[in-house]
Amino acid sequence: MTAVEVAGVTKVFNAGRPDEVTALSDVDLMVAGGEFVSLIGPSGCGKSTLLRLIADLTPPTSGSISVAGDTATSARRKQEYGIAFQQAGLFEWRTVLRNVELPLELRGMSRAARRDRAREMLELVGLGDFAGHYPAQLSGGMQQRVAIARALAVSPPLLLMDEPFGALDEMTRERLQAELLSICAQTGAAVVFVTHSISEAVFLSHKVVVMSPRPGRITATIDVSLPGRDETVRQSAGYFDTITSVRKALRG
Amino acid sequence: MRRALFAIGGLLAFLLLWEGYKLVGNPDGTVLFGTRVLPRADDLSMPHVWTVLSRLGQPELAGGSPVWTVVLRACLFTLGITAAGFVAGTVVGLLLAVAMQRFVIVERGLLPYVILSQTVPLVALAPLIAGWGGTIWPAWMSVSVIAAYLAFFPVAVGMLRGLQSPGTAGVELMRSYAAGWWRTLVKLRLPASLPYLFPALRLAGAAAVVGAVVGEISTGTRGGIGRLVIEYAREATSDPAKVYTAMLGAAVLGLVVAGLVSLLELPLMRHRRRVEVATL
Numbered sequence: 441m442t443a444v445e446v447a448g449v450t451k452v453f454n455a456g457r458p459d460e461v462t463a464l465s466d467v468d469l470m471v472a473g474g475e476f477v478s479l480i481g482p483s484g485c486g487k488s489t490l491l492r493l494i495a496d497l498t499p500p501t502s503g504s505i506s507v508a509g510d511t512a513t514s515a516r517r518k519q520e521y522g523i524a525f526q527q528a529g530l531f532e533w534r535t536v537l538r539n540v541e542l543p544l545e546l547r548g549m550s551r552a553a554r555r556d557r558a559r560e561m562l563e564l565v566g567l568g569d570f571a572g573h574y575p576a577q578l579s580g581g582m583q584q585r586v587a588i589a590r591a592l593a594v595s596p597p598l599l600l601m602d603e604p605f606g607a608l609d610e611m612t613r614e615r616l617q618a619e620l621l622s623i624c625a626q627t628g629a630a631v632v633f634v635t636h637s638i639s640e641a642v643f644l645s646h647k648v649v650v651m652s653p654r655p656g657r658i659t660a661t662i663d664v665s666l667p668g669r670d671e672t673v674r675q676s677a678g679y680f681d682t683i684t685s686v687r688k689a690l691r692g
Numbered sequence: 693m694r695r696a697l698f699a700i701g702g703l704l705a706f707l708l709l710w711e712g713y714k715l716v717g718n719p720d721g722t723v724l725f726g727t728r729v730l731p732r733a734d735d736l737s738m739p740h741v742w743t744v745l746s747r748l749g750q751p752e753l754a755g756g757s758p759v760w761t762v763v764l765r766a767c768l769f770t771l772g773i774t775a776a777g778f779v780a781g782t783v784v785g786l787l788l789a790v791a792m793q794r795f796v797i798v799e800r801g802l803l804p805y806v807i808l809s810q811t812v813p814l815v816a817l818a819p820l821i822a823g824w825g826g827t828i829w830p831a832w833m834s835v836s837v838i839a840a841y842l843a844f845f846p847v848a849v850g851m852l853r854g855l856q857s858p859g860t861a862g863v864e865l866m867r868s869y870a871a872g873w874w875r876t877l878v879k880l881r882l883p884a885s886l887p888y889l890f891p892a893l894r895l896a897g898a899a900a901v902v903g904a905v906v907g908e909i910s911t912g913t914r915g916g917i918g919r920l921v922i923e924y925a926r927e928a929t930s931d932p933a934k935v936y937t938a939m940l941g942a943a944v945l946g947l948v949v950a951g952l953v954s955l956l957e958l959p960l961m962r963h964r965r966r967v968e969v970a971t972l
Contacts, residue, residue, distance in 0.1 A: 497868065516870055518870070525864075525865075531883065533884075
């Protein structure tokens with residue numbers, strides 16, 4: 441089944457004004473169910489815009505987007521995806537547990553059920569002991585993990601992530617990458633993952649989509665075939681070969 | 693506890709300044725080129741602190757009840773008026789803020805008039821409002837309406853800012869959850885506005901007290917502390933300490949209202965307490 445299908449999408453900001461910008465030009469993208477796809481490219485290549493279009497946070501100027509066989513708008517209405525941004529964006533007046541409960545609350549889940557589910561998600565990201573804390577009491581990395589737990593709480597078939605590990609240090613980053621992969625393996629969710637980091641894209645993805653700016657477009661799609669995704673992969677020749685080919689594609 | 697000590701310290705400093713000036717100041721005031729630059733320091737203009745305090749314990753008129761009971765009763769009367777005005781003003785302010793957040797056109801159209809409303813002199817407005825008293829509402833309520841008229845303003849402006857405070861991240865997150873305007877208001881904008889609301893409520897409390905006191909005077913409503921200040925002021929030449937007892941009452945009333953308003957804040961702002969960051 442197709443998780444995301446983007447066909448001939450163009451996005452123009454401030455159309456008809458002197459500050460008109462073509463953020464995306466004629467973009468096609470397919471993400472299969474359970475597939476992990478990374479979008480990589482320099483700043484201004486429209487990778488975040490593409491993610492926001494899939495999330496229906498902004499409408500395309502032309503072209504069509506379907507999510508789980510539905511239009512992007514009705515997929516959003518049915519909460520077919522979970523989303524995590526670069527900034528954790530937690531609600532400071534809610535405890536960690538109640539932040540994770542938020543999407544469940546909006547779905548009308550009963551108090552007891554959502555409490556259990558949120559606790560389960562916090563255990564998954566290793567923050568079970570911090571359920572009662574407020575976001576201001578946590579470090580940046582911990583806040584980001586709460587945001588990921590929140591995105592996963594509704595067990596969405598699709599996960600949209602906009603540089604979720606961008607603000608983290610290398611060690612935390614690698615640990616969260618491994619956690620994310622095991623979570624995806626458990627839930628079978630498809631992922632669209634925006635990143636600046638070549639090694640991150642290669643380690644996580646089945647497919648790395650390379651984009652270039654002005655106007656934003658897809659210049660290459662590189663399939664990643666690695667035997668497994670444990671720490672030994674990070675030293676394997678195949679891993680480095682793929683990194684090299686992504687780097688070459690980025691240089692154009 | 694420490695805050696209470698600081699408050700008492702501030703009060704003591706004021707009393708020392710008062711008595712200190714009485715000690716060194718010219719009883720006739722300091723006059724420079726025909727203009728009095730410093731006030732008179734004689735007992736008629738500035739009675740001793742202890743004179744004022746002891747006046748509180750003496751009867752209002754020969755054989756009447758002690759002054760402090762009269763002042764207290766007047767303060768309670770005005771407190772009632774203030775409370776009604778504060779609540780009405782807050783409700784109106786909140787509704788206006790929500791309407792202005794919801795519809796940009798309402799904000800554009802209404803906000804200038806909200807600001808304009810506070811530049812209309814109260815003394816010009818008071819007789820108009822008092823004219824409605826006894827017809828569509830009881831006479832005392834006219835004073836509450838004046839208090840509400842002053843109190844709604846900080847709430848409307850502060851709350852609007854608070855409702856607009858969540859960044860795009862929060863708003864887009866709510867959008868991704870398919871939450872509409874109402875649920876975004878309840879789950880995101882209202883809680884996010886609390887740090888803006890409470891300072892606004894404190895201002896509204898102070899404004900309501902001023903509105904009630906001035907309103908009593910300009911509408912000629914009997915029984916409140918505003919009226920008492922005027923009544924006692926007539927006796928200022930013969931009994932200067934008496935007018936200060938009424939002013940003291942008005943000041944204490946303001947403090948009580950400010951204290952009550954800040955009590956609202958305690959249960960709702962738990963997450964804002966200073967906390968240590970756990971790093972893991």
